[in-house]
Amino acid sequence: xxxxxxxxxxxxxxxxxxxxxxxxxxxxxxxxxxxxxxxxxxxxxxxxxxxxxxxxxxxxxxxxxxxxxxxxxxxxxxxxxxxxxxxxxxxxxxxxxxxxxxxxxxxxxxxxxxxxxxxxxxxxxxxxxxxxxxxxxxxxxxxxxxxxxxxxxxxxxxxxxxxxxxxxxxxxxxxxxxxxxxxxxxxxxxxxxxxxxxxxxxxxxxxxxxxxxxxxxxxxxxxxxxxxxxxxxxxxxxxxxxxxxxxxxxxxxxxxxxxxxxxxxxxxxxxxxxxxxxxxxxxxxxxxxxxxxxxxxxxxxxxxxxxxxxxxxxxxxxxxxxxxxxxxxxxxxxxxxxxxxxxxxxxxxxxxxx
Amino acid sequence: xxxxxxxxxxxxxxxxxxxxxxxxxxxxxxxxxxxxxxxxxxxxxxxxxxxxxxxxxxxxxxxxxxxxxxxxxxxxxxxxxxxxxxxxxxxxxxxxxxxxxxxxxxxxxxxxxxxxxxxxxxxxxxxxxxxxxxxxxxxxxxxxxxxxxxxxxxxxxxxxxxxxxxxxxxxxxxxxxxxxxxxxxxxxxxxxxxxxxxxxxxxxxxxxxxxxxxxxxxxxxxxxxxxxxxxxxxxxxxxxxxxxxxxxxxxxxxxxxxxxxxxxxxxxxxxxxxxxxxxxxxxxxxxxxxxxxxxxxxxxxxxxxxxxxxxxxxxxxxxxxxxxxxxxxxxxxxxxxxxxxxxxxxxxxxxxxx
Numbered sequence: 001x002x003x004x005x006x007x008x009x010x011x012x013x014x015x016x017x018x019x020x021x022x023x024x025x026x027x028x029x030x031x032x033x034x035x036x037x038x039x040x041x042x043x044x045x046x047x048x049x050x051x052x053x054x055x056x057x058x059x060x061x062x063x064x065x066x067x068x069x070x071x072x073x074x075x076x077x078x079x080x081x082x083x084x085x086x087x088x089x090x091x092x093x094x095x096x097x098x099x100x101x102x103x104x105x106x107x108x109x110x111x112x113x114x115x116x117x118x119x120x121x122x123x124x125x126x127x128x129x130x131x132x133x134x135x136x137x138x139x140x141x142x143x144x145x146x147x148x149x150x151x152x153x154x155x156x157x158x159x160x161x162x163x164x165x166x167x168x169x170x171x172x173x174x175x176x177x178x179x180x181x182x183x184x185x186x187x188x189x190x191x192x193x194x195x196x197x198x199x200x201x202x203x204x205x206x207x208x209x210x211x212x213x214x215x216x217x218x219x220x221x222x223x224x225x226x227x228x229x230x231x232x233x234x235x236x237x238x239x240x241x242x243x244x245x246x247x248x249x250x251x252x253x254x255x256x257x258x259x260x261x262x263x264x265x266x267x268x269x270x271x272x273x274x275x276x277x278x279x280x281x282x283x284x285x286x287x288x289x290x291x292x293x294x295x296x297x298x299x300x301x302x303x304x305x306x307x308x309x310x311x312x313x314x315x316x317x318x319x320x321x322x323x324x325x326x327x328x329x330x331x332x333x334x335x336x337x338x339x340x341x342x343x344x345x346x347x348x349x350x351x352x353x354x
Numbered sequence: 355x356x357x358x359x360x361x362x363x364x365x366x367x368x369x370x371x372x373x374x375x376x377x378x379x380x381x382x383x384x385x386x387x388x389x390x391x392x393x394x395x396x397x398x399x400x401x402x403x404x405x406x407x408x409x410x411x412x413x414x415x416x417x418x419x420x421x422x423x424x425x426x427x428x429x430x431x432x433x434x435x436x437x438x439x440x441x442x443x444x445x446x447x448x449x450x451x452x453x454x455x456x457x458x459x460x461x462x463x464x465x466x467x468x469x470x471x472x473x474x475x476x477x478x479x480x481x482x483x484x485x486x487x488x489x490x491x492x493x494x495x496x497x498x499x500x501x502x503x504x505x506x507x508x509x510x511x512x513x514x515x516x517x518x519x520x521x522x523x524x525x526x527x528x529x530x531x532x533x534x535x536x537x538x539x540x541x542x543x544x545x546x547x548x549x550x551x552x553x554x555x556x557x558x559x560x561x562x563x564x565x566x567x568x569x570x571x572x573x574x575x576x577x578x579x580x581x582x583x584x585x586x587x588x589x590x591x592x593x594x595x596x597x598x599x600x601x602x603x604x605x606x607x608x609x610x611x612x613x614x615x616x617x618x619x620x621x622x623x624x625x626x627x628x629x630x631x632x633x634x635x636x637x638x639x640x641x642x643x644x645x646x647x648x649x650x651x652x653x654x655x656x657x658x659x660x661x662x663x664x665x666x667x668x669x670x671x672x673x674x675x676x677x678x679x680x681x682x683x684x685x686x687x688x689x690x691x692x693x694x695x696x697x698x699x700x701x702x703x704x705x706x707x708x
Contacts, residue, residue, distance in 0.1 A: 033519055037548045037581065039541035041526050048525030100484065104477035123458040123528045126480070130454065131521035133487065138518055141511045153503055156510040157495045164492055165387055167485035171402030172395050174477045187393035194391045227391065 001344040005067050008080075012066045015084040016057065016092065020135060024050045032138070052120045052128040056095055059111040065090040065204050068345065072208035072222060075338040085144050086211060089136040089159075090204045096132025097166070097200070099125050104174060133163070147211060154210045162199040162206070169195025176265050180289050182273050189267050193234040194227055201226030221328045228325035229346050235318040236348075238266035242311060246302055257298035263288040267317065268310040275308035322346040355698040359421050362434075366420045369438040370411065370446065374489060378404045386492070406474045406482040410449055413465040419444040419558050422699065426562035426576060429692040439498050440565060443490040443513075444558045450486025451520070451554070453479050458528060487517070501565060508564045516553040516560070523549025530619050534643050536627050543621050547588040548581055555580030575682045582679035583700050589672040590702075592620035596665060600656055611652035617642040621671065622664040629662040676700040 066087035070080035102115040117125035205226040209219035420441035424434035471479035559580040563573035
């Protein structure tokens, strides 16, 4: 998989630069957005759009959403190189949500450097992030692959479907974060992940299926695969945060107990509160609710989670989801090389930092 | 026009409530967004979406975008009542941009009460605002008017076109606001208005034309009408701010010199800086750049603007734009009653507070 990622990355970044160039001029603005009614300001739009967008993209990210899209195109028997502009759709959408989420979560850092709103101001960052929700969707109108009209319409309808659910997921996440008590069920937590993270995965898979005109049941199977993988990844993230923190007891420092300090209501926390005695459940909520935590409080919260077997339980759930994802692929008629690649995507769920 | 607005308002609000009800339950979530994969949290989504959205809608707003859409539907010979859900598209989009703009502009108030992010937090407000960018677009998929596929595709393509340009307009506006010097040309200012405000007007007009299957030249004429009217309105707003402030000299208070205090680079300011001698132009920029202004400084800025004839010049431009807008309508084959209504919309440009 690493090879596949490395192989495609330069071509993907070139395709993104065709949609939003590093240097904005009037020719680009006219060809992408249409003639100005009066007069564009390319210098302003350089600073308002291109600079912040490329600042984030150049910091890294594996472009795995674009690559997964290309793997599916290949699996469906088409030439991935012919669909590069479409591969940018989920990738640009994803990076847009990152910018907006960082404002909403008041994040300080992103990919090892200050979050964009700290560099450019909230106004520029938010507008650039929101612009990234619509910029890539114009690709379907520009139609570089000359798709029939019914495929373009199906793609738009799918995107509206999934982008609506993305905002449900973010809405639930934000709302829970602002609540004092943990009242969420494990199934609601999985729904939040399925909406917030899973829908972008579903866009990757469904877009590839729609563009290559696959039957509805194939589109749904790859969508389920992508959603399940995304949810498993999210749980994997939550587990890694606790494991890393437990591994570091004694060192502490910045990376220690991030999720506890942020008061995140992860699957592990939900499980621990369900399974602990009322006194310890109350204490865990108290630590999560506090604006700041001492290292000792973080350790105490971690030990409440550990004592209920939350880690093992969450790990089992993540592995089950990854297995379900693989089963969706096994039901399809892909060649063995593709099946291997798609299985590989699900195997990083728990072991990716090991 | 007042009558037309008042007549339709209850039906429009009912149609909006069908899309995003005041009380969210699982039935609504399943029917609008599809079945949950795991389990929705209707209580959380009530607080994350419905509460903030209806808080804003219930504060007022004339719903003129929805009404103008219905006027066009009527003008095109169809029954407006059959297209009420579509009338909600520009209206919900507009209210979404208001929430997001208020965060970006750090606005304190909206429609006489605290801006939404002050009531609900930036995270909830932003996510609700962004959700309003996608919620109404699902109407085309739900397709209550049973439109042919080519009309639905044309509507999606039009929306992507205009929503992309909206973000260009906001990008220019934000960028200029953050710059010290006024370097913008009058034509760039008009472009910013055409993109930021005009595109929502264009959506109103083009959507009505697309849905009722008008020829391309009719769609373009009503789009130009709506764009010109919106730009004229924006300039009218800028003029009213200066006029009201001049009329109040001696009273001062909160409403006095709003745009100057915010450092807005309006058409009047751009004109004044072009036409003043270098010393006064420099002084005007200095006052606009300052974080706070005394009442005397505001008065000084207003007198620099007044002395260059900026008010008369901007008023002339706004009236010209309104006349151009009416000319677009006069070229079409509408009945006299509709023409009157559409003319009326353009006549509030300068005189609406008189």
